[in-house]
Amino acid sequence: MVPREYPVPDVQTVVTFIENIWHKARLTPQSLVICLVYVDRLEARSEGVLLHARSWRPIIFASLLLASKVWHDISYWNSDFSSICPMFNLRNVNRMERAYLQLLQYNTIISSSQYAQYYFSLRHAAKQAGGGEGLLHMRKGQDPYPLEGWRRLGDGDSAVYEGPGGD
Secondary structure, X not given: OOOOOOOOOOHHHHHHHHHHHHHHOOOOHHHHHHHHHHHHHHHHHOOOOOOOOOOHHHHHHHHHXXXXXXXXXXXXXXXXXXXXXXXXXXXXHHHHHHHHHHHOOOOOOXXXXXXXXXXXXXXXXXXXXXXXXXXXXXXXXXOOOOHHHEEEEOOOOEEEEOOOOOO
């Protein structure tokens, strides 16, 4: 049997994959920033888990799923995500989520300073690529960096988002 080939995706393929999930799941721009944080954490904390031609879709998908669940008060169920992206059945979605959380050591907290760093890096990269800010500002009325919503906790390194007007 000849092994299946996995071509390295071009930028448009990756963007289309993310946009498809983003639109169908009605994700916010913040979830895209959080997704990137989780991808970086995954690569930093796990030996042997790298983005490559075969793994990028499951990693991005699981990152978006987790970002949605962490960011949104009401998120879709895993069965909804398997309908949104039918290349992953419910059993696979459940396994990916569990494995991802274990590899992250269940650390899904993002500080406001870390969020800001990733947001501005993404915004800069989007502008450098000539595509504007794309998904970071796609929906009217949404601020991807709502400073007034972050409330510092404990040591000042972790934060929680309480929405506009949060104390």
